[in-house]
Amino acid sequence: MLRHFTQELEELNQKLLQMGALVESSIHRSVCALMEQNQDLAEEVLRDEPIINRMEMEIDGMATRLLALRQPVARDLRLLTAALKINTDLERIGDLGAHVAKRALHVMHLPIVQQMTDIPKMESLVRSMLHKCLDAFVESDADLARTVLLSDDEVNMLRDAVYGELLETMRREPSLVPAAIDLIFVARNLERIGDHATNIAEDVVFLVEGVDVRHHAKLSA
Protein backbone atom coordinates (compact mmCIF):
# COMPACT_ATOMS: atom_id res chain seq x y z
CA MET A 1 0.00 0.00 0.00
CA LEU A 2 1.50 3.26 -1.13
CA ARG A 3 -0.62 5.77 0.68
CA HIS A 4 -1.21 6.41 4.34
CA PHE A 5 -4.51 5.54 5.93
CA THR A 6 -4.81 9.10 7.29
CA GLN A 7 -4.55 10.42 3.75
CA GLU A 8 -7.25 8.02 2.56
CA LEU A 9 -9.57 9.10 5.39
CA GLU A 10 -8.89 12.72 4.43
CA GLU A 11 -9.90 11.96 0.83
CA LEU A 12 -13.09 10.33 2.05
CA ASN A 13 -13.87 13.43 4.17
CA GLN A 14 -13.23 15.68 1.17
CA LYS A 15 -15.60 13.62 -0.98
CA LEU A 16 -18.29 13.83 1.69
CA LEU A 17 -17.87 17.60 1.94
CA GLN A 18 -18.01 17.97 -1.81
CA MET A 19 -21.26 16.01 -1.82
CA GLY A 20 -22.52 18.10 1.13
CA ALA A 21 -21.84 21.32 -0.79
CA LEU A 22 -23.75 20.11 -3.83
CA VAL A 23 -26.66 18.95 -1.66
CA GLU A 24 -26.75 22.32 0.17
CA SER A 25 -26.82 24.11 -3.13
CA SER A 26 -29.67 21.85 -4.35
CA ILE A 27 -31.81 22.78 -1.37
CA HIS A 28 -31.15 26.47 -1.89
CA ARG A 29 -31.74 26.42 -5.65
CA SER A 30 -34.92 24.33 -5.36
CA VAL A 31 -36.57 26.84 -3.00
CA CYS A 32 -35.29 29.80 -5.07
CA ALA A 33 -36.80 28.11 -8.14
CA LEU A 34 -40.09 27.82 -6.26
CA MET A 35 -40.21 31.40 -4.98
CA GLU A 36 -38.87 33.04 -8.15
CA GLN A 37 -40.88 30.73 -10.40
CA ASN A 38 -37.66 29.92 -12.21
CA GLN A 39 -38.04 26.81 -14.34
CA ASP A 40 -34.38 26.63 -15.45
CA LEU A 41 -33.18 26.57 -11.88
CA ALA A 42 -35.59 23.77 -10.93
CA GLU A 43 -34.43 21.73 -13.92
CA GLU A 44 -30.81 22.30 -12.95
CA VAL A 45 -31.52 20.75 -9.52
CA LEU A 46 -33.12 17.73 -11.20
CA ARG A 47 -30.07 17.32 -13.45
CA ASP A 48 -27.79 17.35 -10.39
CA GLU A 49 -29.63 14.55 -8.59
CA PRO A 50 -27.97 11.67 -10.51
CA ILE A 51 -24.59 13.27 -9.76
CA ILE A 52 -25.39 13.18 -6.03
CA ASN A 53 -26.48 9.55 -6.37
CA ARG A 54 -23.20 8.65 -8.06
CA MET A 55 -21.25 10.39 -5.31
CA GLU A 56 -23.14 8.31 -2.73
CA MET A 57 -22.14 5.06 -4.43
CA GLU A 58 -18.50 6.20 -4.70
CA ILE A 59 -18.28 7.20 -1.05
CA ASP A 60 -19.93 3.97 0.03
CA GLY A 61 -17.36 2.06 -2.02
CA MET A 62 -14.45 4.04 -0.54
CA ALA A 63 -15.64 3.57 3.07
CA THR A 64 -16.35 -0.15 2.65
CA ARG A 65 -12.98 -0.70 0.97
CA LEU A 66 -11.18 1.07 3.83
CA LEU A 67 -13.11 -1.02 6.37
CA ALA A 68 -11.95 -4.16 4.57
CA LEU A 69 -8.34 -3.23 3.82
CA ARG A 70 -7.40 -1.23 6.90
CA GLN A 71 -9.47 -3.04 9.51
CA PRO A 72 -9.63 0.07 11.65
CA VAL A 73 -10.49 0.15 15.35
CA ALA A 74 -11.69 2.74 17.86
CA ARG A 75 -12.03 6.25 16.44
CA ASP A 76 -11.13 5.33 12.84
CA LEU A 77 -13.81 2.65 12.86
CA ARG A 78 -16.35 5.15 14.21
CA LEU A 79 -15.26 7.61 11.52
CA LEU A 80 -15.92 5.10 8.76
CA THR A 81 -19.30 3.97 10.08
CA ALA A 82 -20.22 7.66 10.57
CA ALA A 83 -19.17 8.36 6.97
CA LEU A 84 -21.46 5.53 5.75
CA LYS A 85 -24.40 6.98 7.69
CA ILE A 86 -23.77 10.62 6.77
CA ASN A 87 -23.46 9.55 3.15
CA THR A 88 -26.94 7.98 3.25
CA ASP A 89 -28.41 11.08 4.90
CA LEU A 90 -26.84 13.39 2.32
CA GLU A 91 -28.19 11.32 -0.53
CA ARG A 92 -31.70 11.44 0.96
CA ILE A 93 -31.40 15.21 1.41
CA GLY A 94 -30.46 15.38 -2.27
CA ASP A 95 -33.66 13.45 -3.07
CA LEU A 96 -35.69 15.87 -0.98
CA GLY A 97 -34.14 18.85 -2.82
CA ALA A 98 -35.20 17.20 -6.09
CA HIS A 99 -38.73 16.65 -4.70
CA VAL A 100 -38.95 20.38 -3.91
CA ALA A 101 -37.74 21.20 -7.44
CA LYS A 102 -40.48 18.96 -8.88
CA ARG A 103 -43.12 20.71 -6.75
CA ALA A 104 -41.69 24.04 -7.92
CA LEU A 105 -42.24 23.01 -11.55
CA HIS A 106 -45.75 21.83 -10.68
CA VAL A 107 -46.98 25.03 -9.00
CA MET A 108 -45.08 27.37 -11.31
CA HIS A 109 -46.93 30.66 -11.96
CA LEU A 110 -49.57 30.27 -9.27
CA PRO A 111 -49.96 33.44 -7.18
CA ILE A 112 -50.27 31.49 -3.90
CA VAL A 113 -46.53 30.78 -3.87
CA GLN A 114 -45.40 34.40 -3.51
CA GLN A 115 -47.08 34.77 -0.13
CA MET A 116 -45.29 31.90 1.56
CA THR A 117 -42.51 33.86 3.24
CA ASP A 118 -42.03 31.17 5.88
CA ILE A 119 -40.89 28.64 3.27
CA PRO A 120 -37.65 30.56 2.45
CA LYS A 121 -37.13 30.97 6.22
CA MET A 122 -37.42 27.21 6.68
CA GLU A 123 -35.03 26.63 3.79
CA SER A 124 -32.45 28.97 5.21
CA LEU A 125 -32.73 27.36 8.66
CA VAL A 126 -32.41 23.74 7.56
CA ARG A 127 -29.59 24.59 5.17
CA SER A 128 -27.70 26.26 7.99
CA MET A 129 -28.31 23.13 10.14
CA LEU A 130 -26.81 21.01 7.39
CA HIS A 131 -23.85 23.35 6.99
CA LYS A 132 -23.18 23.35 10.74
CA CYS A 133 -23.32 19.59 11.13
CA LEU A 134 -20.90 19.09 8.23
CA ASP A 135 -18.55 21.70 9.74
CA ALA A 136 -18.91 19.88 13.05
CA PHE A 137 -17.98 16.63 11.28
CA VAL A 138 -14.82 18.08 9.72
CA GLU A 139 -13.76 19.92 12.87
CA SER A 140 -14.77 17.04 15.19
CA ASP A 141 -16.72 19.67 17.11
CA ALA A 142 -19.39 17.97 19.25
CA ASP A 143 -20.60 21.28 20.73
CA LEU A 144 -21.34 22.67 17.29
CA ALA A 145 -23.16 19.43 16.45
CA ARG A 146 -25.28 19.82 19.58
CA THR A 147 -26.43 23.30 18.49
CA VAL A 148 -27.99 21.62 15.44
CA LEU A 149 -30.03 19.35 17.72
CA LEU A 150 -31.51 22.46 19.34
CA SER A 151 -32.86 23.91 16.05
CA ASP A 152 -35.55 21.25 15.83
CA ASP A 153 -38.20 23.29 17.65
CA GLU A 154 -37.70 26.29 15.41
CA VAL A 155 -38.15 24.13 12.30
CA ASN A 156 -41.38 22.74 13.75
CA MET A 157 -42.71 26.22 14.54
CA LEU A 158 -42.07 27.42 10.99
CA ARG A 159 -43.68 24.28 9.59
CA ASP A 160 -46.79 24.84 11.74
CA ALA A 161 -46.99 28.45 10.55
CA VAL A 162 -46.82 27.30 6.91
CA TYR A 163 -49.47 24.59 7.46
CA GLY A 164 -51.80 26.98 9.28
CA GLU A 165 -51.64 29.53 6.52
CA LEU A 166 -52.17 26.92 3.80
CA LEU A 167 -55.13 25.27 5.54
CA GLU A 168 -56.76 28.68 5.76
CA THR A 169 -56.08 29.32 2.06
CA MET A 170 -57.67 25.99 1.09
CA ARG A 171 -60.78 26.59 3.18
CA ARG A 172 -61.19 30.05 1.70
CA GLU A 173 -60.37 29.18 -1.88
CA PRO A 174 -60.94 25.53 -2.85
CA SER A 175 -59.53 26.11 -6.34
CA LEU A 176 -56.09 26.61 -4.73
CA VAL A 177 -56.18 23.17 -3.04
CA PRO A 178 -53.78 21.39 -5.44
CA ALA A 179 -51.19 24.20 -5.27
CA ALA A 180 -51.51 24.38 -1.49
CA ILE A 181 -50.90 20.61 -1.25
CA ASP A 182 -47.70 21.08 -3.23
CA LEU A 183 -46.56 23.73 -0.76
CA ILE A 184 -47.47 21.54 2.22
CA PHE A 185 -45.18 18.88 0.76
CA VAL A 186 -42.43 21.46 0.23
CA ALA A 187 -42.65 22.40 3.94
CA ARG A 188 -42.66 18.72 4.88
CA ASN A 189 -39.62 18.05 2.70
CA LEU A 190 -37.76 20.94 4.31
CA GLU A 191 -38.69 19.59 7.74
CA ARG A 192 -37.30 16.19 6.73
CA ILE A 193 -34.07 17.83 5.57
CA GLY A 194 -33.84 19.23 9.11
CA ASP A 195 -34.39 15.67 10.45
CA HIS A 196 -31.53 14.35 8.32
CA ALA A 197 -29.27 17.20 9.52
CA THR A 198 -30.20 16.16 13.06
CA ASN A 199 -29.25 12.54 12.27
CA ILE A 200 -25.87 13.72 11.00
CA ALA A 201 -25.35 15.89 14.09
CA GLU A 202 -26.09 12.87 16.31
CA ASP A 203 -23.57 10.80 14.35
CA VAL A 204 -20.95 13.53 14.85
CA VAL A 205 -21.52 13.63 18.63
CA PHE A 206 -21.14 9.85 18.70
CA LEU A 207 -18.03 10.02 16.54
CA VAL A 208 -16.34 12.63 18.75
CA GLU A 209 -17.48 11.56 22.20
CA GLY A 210 -18.55 7.96 21.77
CA VAL A 211 -21.87 9.00 23.32
CA ASP A 212 -25.11 7.99 21.62
CA VAL A 213 -27.48 10.99 21.65
CA ARG A 214 -30.03 9.45 19.34
CA HIS A 215 -33.62 9.19 20.45
CA HIS A 216 -32.96 11.99 22.94
CA ALA A 217 -30.87 9.64 25.07
CA LYS A 218 -28.88 12.74 26.06
CA LEU A 219 -29.41 16.21 24.64
CA SER A 220 -27.82 18.60 27.14
CA ALA A 221 -24.91 20.66 25.81
Add this chain to the structure above:
Amino acid sequence: MLRHFTQELEELNQKLLQMGALVESSIHRSVCALMEQNQDLAEEVLRDEPIINRMEMEIDGMATRLLALRQPVARDLRLLTAALKINTDLERIGDLGAHVAKRALHVMHLPIVQQMTDIPKMESLVRSMLHKCLDAFVESDADLARTVLLSDDEVNMLRDAVYGELLETMRREPSLVPAAIDLIFVARNLERIGDHATNIAEDVVFLVEGVDVRHHAKLSA
Protein backbone atom coordinates in the same frame (compact mmCIF):
# COMPACT_ATOMS: atom_id res chain seq x y z
CA MET B 1 -13.29 -15.23 22.55
CA LEU B 2 -15.62 -17.98 23.50
CA ARG B 3 -18.16 -17.83 20.77
CA HIS B 4 -17.86 -18.29 17.04
CA PHE B 5 -18.18 -15.35 14.72
CA THR B 6 -20.88 -17.21 12.75
CA GLN B 7 -22.92 -17.51 15.92
CA GLU B 8 -22.56 -13.79 16.62
CA LEU B 9 -23.67 -12.93 13.10
CA GLU B 10 -26.64 -15.24 13.56
CA GLU B 11 -27.58 -13.38 16.76
CA LEU B 12 -27.35 -10.08 14.91
CA ASN B 13 -29.64 -11.43 12.18
CA GLN B 14 -32.12 -12.63 14.78
CA LYS B 15 -32.17 -9.19 16.44
CA LEU B 16 -32.78 -7.54 13.08
CA LEU B 17 -35.63 -9.93 12.32
CA GLN B 18 -37.16 -9.35 15.74
CA MET B 19 -37.06 -5.61 15.08
CA GLY B 20 -38.46 -6.18 11.58
CA ALA B 21 -41.41 -8.12 13.01
CA LEU B 22 -42.23 -5.35 15.49
CA VAL B 23 -41.96 -2.72 12.77
CA GLU B 24 -44.24 -4.73 10.45
CA SER B 25 -46.77 -5.04 13.22
CA SER B 26 -46.59 -1.27 13.87
CA ILE B 27 -47.44 -0.49 10.26
CA HIS B 28 -50.36 -2.89 10.33
CA ARG B 29 -51.74 -1.70 13.67
CA SER B 30 -51.39 1.99 12.79
CA VAL B 31 -53.51 1.61 9.65
CA CYS B 32 -56.02 -0.66 11.47
CA ALA B 33 -56.25 2.04 14.17
CA LEU B 34 -56.98 4.59 11.46
CA MET B 35 -59.61 2.57 9.61
CA GLU B 36 -61.32 1.16 12.70
CA GLN B 37 -61.01 4.44 14.61
CA ASN B 38 -59.40 2.50 17.40
CA GLN B 39 -57.64 4.83 19.82
CA ASP B 40 -56.13 2.08 22.01
CA LEU B 41 -54.43 0.49 19.04
CA ALA B 42 -52.93 3.81 17.90
CA GLU B 43 -51.60 4.45 21.40
CA GLU B 44 -50.10 0.96 21.50
CA VAL B 45 -48.10 1.76 18.35
CA LEU B 46 -46.84 4.99 19.94
CA ARG B 47 -45.78 3.05 23.05
CA ASP B 48 -43.82 0.60 20.89
CA GLU B 49 -41.79 3.29 19.12
CA PRO B 50 -39.21 3.77 21.92
CA ILE B 51 -38.74 -0.03 21.97
CA ILE B 52 -37.91 0.04 18.26
CA ASN B 53 -35.50 2.92 18.87
CA ARG B 54 -33.73 0.96 21.61
CA MET B 55 -33.46 -2.05 19.31
CA GLU B 56 -31.81 0.17 16.69
CA MET B 57 -29.16 1.34 19.15
CA GLU B 58 -28.51 -2.24 20.31
CA ILE B 59 -28.10 -3.57 16.78
CA ASP B 60 -25.85 -0.67 15.85
CA GLY B 61 -23.72 -1.45 18.87
CA MET B 62 -23.55 -5.18 18.01
CA ALA B 63 -22.60 -4.55 14.36
CA THR B 64 -19.97 -1.93 15.20
CA ARG B 65 -18.47 -4.16 17.89
CA LEU B 66 -18.22 -7.07 15.45
CA LEU B 67 -16.60 -4.81 12.84
CA ALA B 68 -14.00 -3.80 15.43
CA LEU B 69 -13.34 -7.17 17.08
CA ARG B 70 -13.64 -9.52 14.12
CA GLN B 71 -12.28 -7.30 11.36
CA PRO B 72 -14.29 -9.18 8.77
CA VAL B 73 -13.61 -9.16 5.04
CA ALA B 74 -15.58 -9.96 1.87
CA ARG B 75 -19.07 -11.31 2.49
CA ASP B 76 -18.98 -10.94 6.29
CA LEU B 77 -17.99 -7.30 5.93
CA ARG B 78 -20.84 -6.75 3.44
CA LEU B 79 -23.20 -8.49 5.86
CA LEU B 80 -22.26 -6.12 8.69
CA THR B 81 -22.50 -2.94 6.61
CA ALA B 82 -25.83 -4.22 5.23
CA ALA B 83 -27.04 -4.82 8.80
CA LEU B 84 -26.13 -1.23 9.73
CA LYS B 85 -28.10 0.13 6.78
CA ILE B 86 -31.11 -2.17 7.20
CA ASN B 87 -31.19 -1.23 10.88
CA THR B 88 -31.47 2.48 9.99
CA ASP B 89 -34.22 1.78 7.46
CA LEU B 90 -36.21 -0.32 9.95
CA GLU B 91 -35.98 2.42 12.58
CA ARG B 92 -37.24 5.00 10.07
CA ILE B 93 -40.10 2.69 9.11
CA GLY B 94 -40.93 2.46 12.83
CA ASP B 95 -41.06 6.27 12.92
CA LEU B 96 -43.37 6.31 9.92
CA GLY B 97 -45.70 3.79 11.61
CA ALA B 98 -45.82 6.10 14.62
CA HIS B 99 -46.57 9.07 12.34
CA VAL B 100 -49.53 7.17 10.90
CA ALA B 101 -50.72 6.33 14.43
CA LYS B 102 -50.59 10.06 15.32
CA ARG B 103 -52.61 10.96 12.22
CA ALA B 104 -55.08 8.21 13.18
CA LEU B 105 -55.58 9.83 16.59
CA HIS B 106 -55.96 13.22 14.91
CA VAL B 107 -58.66 12.27 12.40
CA MET B 108 -60.43 9.83 14.73
CA HIS B 109 -64.23 9.76 14.23
CA LEU B 110 -64.30 11.72 10.96
CA PRO B 111 -66.47 10.02 8.32
CA ILE B 112 -64.01 10.72 5.49
CA VAL B 113 -61.67 7.97 6.71
CA GLN B 114 -64.07 5.12 6.09
CA GLN B 115 -64.11 5.69 2.36
CA MET B 116 -60.38 5.41 1.85
CA THR B 117 -60.22 1.78 0.77
CA ASP B 118 -56.96 2.34 -1.09
CA ILE B 119 -55.13 3.17 2.15
CA PRO B 120 -55.46 -0.38 3.57
CA LYS B 121 -54.42 -1.70 0.14
CA MET B 122 -51.27 0.45 0.25
CA GLU B 123 -50.57 -0.73 3.79
CA SER B 124 -50.88 -4.36 2.85
CA LEU B 125 -48.63 -3.88 -0.21
CA VAL B 126 -45.79 -2.03 1.56
CA ARG B 127 -45.93 -4.41 4.52
CA SER B 128 -45.60 -7.35 2.16
CA MET B 129 -42.61 -5.58 0.49
CA LEU B 130 -40.98 -5.23 3.89
CA HIS B 131 -41.67 -8.85 4.78
CA LYS B 132 -40.23 -10.06 1.49
CA CYS B 133 -37.04 -8.03 1.72
CA LEU B 134 -36.39 -9.28 5.26
CA ASP B 135 -37.02 -12.86 4.10
CA ALA B 136 -34.65 -12.18 1.20
CA PHE B 137 -32.05 -10.93 3.71
CA VAL B 138 -32.27 -14.05 5.87
CA GLU B 139 -32.35 -16.45 2.94
CA SER B 140 -29.72 -14.48 0.96
CA ASP B 141 -32.21 -14.58 -1.89
CA ALA B 142 -31.38 -11.85 -4.42
CA ASP B 143 -34.24 -12.86 -6.74
CA LEU B 144 -36.80 -12.37 -3.98
CA ALA B 145 -35.21 -9.00 -3.19
CA ARG B 146 -35.56 -7.99 -6.85
CA THR B 147 -39.32 -8.70 -6.78
CA VAL B 148 -39.57 -5.98 -4.11
CA LEU B 149 -37.95 -3.47 -6.47
CA LEU B 150 -40.73 -4.15 -8.97
CA SER B 151 -43.56 -3.22 -6.55
CA ASP B 152 -42.65 0.46 -6.71
CA ASP B 153 -45.04 1.27 -9.57
CA GLU B 154 -47.98 -0.35 -7.84
CA VAL B 155 -47.33 1.70 -4.69
CA ASN B 156 -47.25 4.88 -6.80
CA MET B 157 -50.51 4.00 -8.55
CA LEU B 158 -52.29 3.45 -5.24
CA ARG B 159 -50.87 6.70 -3.87
CA ASP B 160 -52.10 8.62 -6.93
CA ALA B 161 -55.57 7.09 -6.50
CA VAL B 162 -55.65 8.19 -2.84
CA TYR B 163 -54.44 11.71 -3.69
CA GLY B 164 -56.95 12.09 -6.53
CA GLU B 165 -59.85 11.08 -4.33
CA LEU B 166 -58.76 13.36 -1.50
CA LEU B 167 -58.21 16.39 -3.76
CA GLU B 168 -61.74 15.91 -5.06
CA THR B 169 -63.10 15.66 -1.49
CA MET B 170 -61.36 18.90 -0.48
CA ARG B 171 -62.64 20.81 -3.49
CA ARG B 172 -66.17 19.58 -2.85
CA GLU B 173 -66.17 19.98 0.92
CA PRO B 174 -63.68 22.55 2.29
CA SER B 175 -64.56 21.67 5.90
CA LEU B 176 -62.90 18.28 5.34
CA VAL B 177 -59.57 19.86 4.32
CA PRO B 178 -57.72 19.23 7.63
CA ALA B 179 -58.79 15.56 7.76
CA ALA B 180 -57.93 15.08 4.09
CA ILE B 181 -54.46 16.53 4.70
CA ASP B 182 -53.97 13.94 7.46
CA LEU B 183 -54.88 11.17 5.03
CA ILE B 184 -52.59 12.57 2.34
CA PHE B 185 -49.76 12.31 4.86
CA VAL B 186 -50.79 8.77 5.74
CA ALA B 187 -50.54 7.82 2.07
CA ARG B 188 -47.20 9.61 1.80
CA ASN B 189 -45.90 7.80 4.90
CA LEU B 190 -46.95 4.46 3.46
CA GLU B 191 -45.22 5.34 0.19
CA ARG B 192 -42.05 6.15 2.14
CA ILE B 193 -42.26 2.80 3.94
CA GLY B 194 -42.24 1.27 0.45
CA ASP B 195 -39.13 3.36 -0.36
CA HIS B 196 -37.35 2.05 2.73
CA ALA B 197 -38.31 -1.53 1.81
CA THR B 198 -36.79 -0.84 -1.61
CA ASN B 199 -33.58 0.42 0.05
CA ILE B 200 -33.39 -2.79 2.06
CA ALA B 201 -34.00 -4.91 -1.05
CA GLU B 202 -31.16 -3.10 -2.83
CA ASP B 203 -28.87 -3.74 0.12
CA VAL B 204 -29.78 -7.44 -0.01
CA VAL B 205 -28.96 -7.69 -3.73
CA PHE B 206 -25.62 -6.01 -3.04
CA LEU B 207 -24.99 -8.32 -0.10
CA VAL B 208 -25.71 -11.47 -2.10
CA GLU B 209 -24.30 -10.57 -5.49
CA GLY B 210 -21.93 -7.72 -4.77
CA VAL B 211 -23.86 -5.76 -7.43
CA ASP B 212 -25.02 -2.22 -6.65
CA VAL B 213 -28.61 -1.85 -7.91
CA ARG B 214 -29.22 1.50 -6.26
CA HIS B 215 -30.34 4.41 -8.38
CA HIS B 216 -31.56 1.93 -10.97
CA ALA B 217 -28.00 1.07 -11.92
CA LYS B 218 -29.35 -2.38 -12.78
CA LEU B 219 -32.90 -3.60 -12.27
CA SER B 220 -33.33 -6.61 -14.53
CA ALA B 221 -34.09 -9.90 -12.79
